[in-house]
Amino acid sequence: MGKLEENKLQKKNRLMDTAFSLYTTKGIVRTTISDIVEKAGIAKGTFYLYFRDKYDLEEKLIVRKSDELFRHALEYSGYAGKTAPEEKLIALIDDILLQLKNDPHLMRFISKNLSWGVFRRAIIHSEVDYAAVFESIFETQPTDRKTLEIEVYTVLELVGSTCHTVILDSDPVDMDTYLPYLHRAILAILRSFREDPPVRPVSA
Amino acid sequence: MGKLEENKLQKKNRLMDTAFSLYTTKGIVRTTISDIVEKAGIAKGTFYLYFRDKYDLEEKLIVRKSDELFRHALEYSGYAGKTAPEEKLIALIDDILLQLKNDPHLMRFISKNLSWGVFRRAIIHSEVDYAAVFESIFETQPTDRKTLEIEVYTVLELVGSTCHTVILDSDPVDMDTYLPYLHRAILAILRSFREDPPVRPVSA
Amino acid sequence: MGKLEENKLQKKNRLMDTAFSLYTTKGIVRTTISDIVEKAGIAKGTFYLYFRDKYDLEEKLIVRKSDELFRHALEYSGYAGKTAPEEKLIALIDDILLQLKNDPHLMRFISKNLSWGVFRRAIIHSEVDYAAVFESIFETQPTDRKTLEIEVYTVLELVGSTCHTVILDSDPVDMDTYLPYLHRAILAILRSFREDPPVRPVSA
Amino acid sequence: MGKLEENKLQKKNRLMDTAFSLYTTKGIVRTTISDIVEKAGIAKGTFYLYFRDKYDLEEKLIVRKSDELFRHALEYSGYAGKTAPEEKLIALIDDILLQLKNDPHLMRFISKNLSWGVFRRAIIHSEVDYAAVFESIFETQPTDRKTLEIEVYTVLELVGSTCHTVILDSDPVDMDTYLPYLHRAILAILRSFREDPPVRPVSA
C-alpha cells in the first residue's frame, strides 16, 4: 500500500473510531459532525470525502463492529472443539455475550442492531463464510436450509434482545444470573426445532 | 368535563395523533415540531403547553399505545377462557401480534419499544394491574415471583424482537409461516422454566 | 392595518431596501444572506420567513422597482399633454431615462432586467393597466394589437440595452450626447411600423 | 507544435468546452470548478494552471465565441457581394442571427454578452480588423468616425437585445416572424443617421 493510500485509510479509521466513541457516549442524535471532526483533529471537509453523513458512518460502523464480534467468537470461543451442535452454538453465543459484557459501549452501540437485518448485512460484507459456518454446526441435523435459517433467526433475536437490558441495566437480573436461564431457553428452542415441524399455518 | 377542559384535551390529542402519523412516516429524527403543529393546524406555541419537546411527546405516545395494545389483548383475546397458563399467555401474545400485523405503522413505532423497559413503564402508568394478571395466569405454578419475572421477560423479548422483522419485512419468512415456530419456541421456553431451576451461575 | 401586520411589512421592506443597496454595490453574487440581515439588523431566520433565497428577493425587487419606474413616468412625464403618439412615447421614455440617469444604482440593477420579460411580469403584478395605456397612446393608429406589441417590444429593447452602457459608462458617448440619436432612432422605428407591413417571412 | 504543447492546449480546450456546456446548462453561478474538472476528466489542480477562477474562464469563452461568430459572418454571409452599406450590414447580422438560432446554447451564453462592451473586447483580442471592416462597409458615407461608432452601437444593441427573447422564447413572436420587422427597423435607423444630424443636446 502506498504512503498516500495508507494515510487515507488512517484518516477514515480515525473518523470511525472517534465517531464510535461519541455515538456510544452522547448518542448519535446528539453527536454532530462538528463534534466528530473536532475530536478527531481532522478538517470538516475531509469527513465528506469518506461519508455522506453521520448515519452513513453509523452503518459502516455497524458492519465493521458486528463482523469483529463474530470473527472473535469464531476464533476464540472454542466452538469447534464441541461435539453437539447445541454446545457449539452456545459456545459462540457465550463468547459474544462475554465480549459485550466487557465492552458496554460496544453493547450499547450494537444492541439495537444485533438483529437479523444487520447480521445479514455483516454476512454480506464479511470475508467470513457464515453460511458455511452454520451449516457445519448443524451438519449432522436432518433439517432443511430454510428451517435452519428460521432457527438461527429465532435464537439470534432472543439473545440479542435479552442481553441488551440484562447487560446494560442488570434488569430484571444481572447477566451472570440470567445466563443459565438463557442457556436453558436456547436449548429448549433448539430441541423444539428437532421435533416434528409445525404444520398448520395460522391465518390472520 | 367542561367545554374548555374538553377543548384542551382535544388539542393535546390532535397533537399526539399527528405526531404519531409523522413519526411512523418520516421517523422521529426527521420530524420537526413545526411539522407536527402545521399538520395539526395548531399554533406552535401551543405545543409547549403540553409537551417539553418531541421526545417527551414520543414517550407519552409509547405509554399510550402499548397500554392500548395490552388492554385490547386482555379484553378480546379470550385468554381467560383457557385453562393452561401456556395457552393463556399464547392467546394474549397472538392477539397482540394480530393487532400489530394489521397496523404496520403501530408495529414500526412500538417495535423498538415493545421491550422490558417500556413494558415496565406502561405497567406503572396504566390503570390495569398487570402484576395481578400475570400472577393469575401462572397462579397454579410453584415458581417464585422473581423466576416468573425472568420467564415473562424472556418470552416478551423473544416475541418483541422476532415479530418486528417478520411483520414488517416478512424476513426471513412471513408472519403466518413463522407463528407456529414461535408458538413452539414459547412453549419450549415455558417448559424449560418448569424443569429444575439452573443452579450454577456462570461467571465472566 | 394592525400593528402586527405593519411590523411585518416593515421588516420585509427593510430587507428589500438593504438587499437593493448591497446588490447594486457588491453585486448579487458577492452578496450573502448574512450580509443582508446583518446590515438590516434583522435575524437571519426572519429572512426565510419572507424570501426563499437571495434570488427570490431579487425577483421581487425587480418587479417593485420597475413598477415604480413606470408609475413615475405615467404620473410626471406629462405624456398625456402631447398630441402625437410618438411624442407621448418619447415623453415616457425620457422620463424613465432621466430617473435612471439620476439613480445609477437603480440603473445598474434594472438595466439587465429592463426587458420584455420583466416588463411583462411588472405588468402582471402592477395595479396599473399598461395595456390600456399603450392602446390609448396609439389609439388613432390603424395597427392591430399584435403589431403594436412587436413595436413596443422593439423600442423597449432598444432603449433598455442602449441606455445601460451609455448611462453607466458614458460609452461610446455620454447620455446627453446620445439622447438625440436615440430619439431619431425611435422615431424612425415608429415610422417604419406605419409603412406597409412586411409580408415575406424569412425562413431559416 | 510539440506534442507537449499540443497536450497542454488540448487540456485547456477540454476545460473550456466542458465549462461552456455546463455554463449554458446549469448557469455559471451553479457551476463549480469541481463540476468542470470532473466532467472534463482532468485533475482539479490543473484548472489553476490555465484559469484564475471560473469567471476568468468565462471571459475567455466570451471572447472566443463571439470572435468565432463574427468571423463566420465575415466569411460566409456574402456581405462583400452586396453594394449598399445597409445590405452589407444586414447580411452580416442575418448570418449571426442564423448561427444563434441554430445554437440556442450559444445564444443563451452570448446573449447577455452580445453587447458593446464585449464587442469591444472581442475586437481588441481578435486577429480580425473590425474597424477596417466597418469603415469599408460605410466607406462611401460622409459620416464621421464617431457618428459611425454610435450608429453601429445603436444597431448592435437593438439586434442583441431583441434576438435574445425572440430566439430563446419566441416571445413576443418567433424569429421568422420578427426578422422582417427587425430589418425594417435597422434600415430606418440607418436612414435616420443619414439625415441631418441632431443639434440640440438635451440636458438633464
Add this chain to the structure above:
DNA sequence: GATGAATGAGCATTCATTCAT
C-alpha cells in the same frame, strides 16, 4: 389559554485553493 412572528445559536455542507507526491 392560544397565537405565530421573530429569534439566533447551531449545524450541515460546499468549494476554491493549496501543496506534497
Add this chain to the structure above:
DNA sequence: CATGAATGAATGCTCATTCAT
C-alpha cells in the same frame, strides 16, 4: 507539468424556543 487528498473559511439553512399580542 499533473495530480487529487486535504483543508477550513464561508455560507445556507433549520428549528427549538420565546414572548408580545
